[in-house]
Amino acid sequence: xxxxxxxxxxxxxxxxxxxxxxxxxLWYSRKMFGVKWSKGVGxxxxxxxxxxxxxxxxxxxxTLLFAWVVALAVANNSLASAVLISIxxxxxxxAANLLAExxxxxxxxxxxxxxxxxxxxVACNFFL
Numbered sequence: 579x580x581x582x583x584x585x586x587x588x589x590x591x592x593x594x595x596x597x598x599x600x601x602x603x604l605w606y607s608r609k610m611f612g613v614k615w616s617k618g619v620g621x622x623x624x625x626x627x628x629x630x631x632x633x634x635x636x637x638x639x640x641t642l643l644f645a646w647v648v649a650l651a652v653a654n655n656s657l658a659s660a661v662l663i664s665i666x667x668x669x670x671x672x673a674a675n676l677l678a679e680x681x682x683x684x685x686x687x688x689x690x691x692x693x694x695x696x697x698x699x700v701a702c703n704f705f706l
Contacts, residue, residue: 582646585653590702591645597702598641598695605694611687618684619675641695648699657700664696 606612608623616623629637644667651660668689675685 582650586646586649587653587703587706590699590706591642591649593706594699594702595638595642595645598645598698599638601694602637602691605691615684615687618681644695645699648696649703652700652703660696660700664693667692
């Protein structure tokens, strides 16, 4: 159990979680990918402007856990593990979206967000 906590850069975990959680709102906004993404997943971006509390809590917890896993990989001098985990998340998310018959564009937008989060998380671990 100690392996989950030893040498973790908690400042990087907290900071990257908050940054990535806030980036989520911008990423799926009209200013970035939101319009075409929402069409690709079959939702009306105007009707669903506000996310539900369970959605936000789940997104936050998932982001926190991802930041923790990346911090563990970096702390154990295994940047390759962080990269492999991120690429795995990318492909699993894209596959799930394609299975749900979302467009390739929408699926890649979601997968690219995972890779963007991973890059932010790794950077926070190196610079904080």
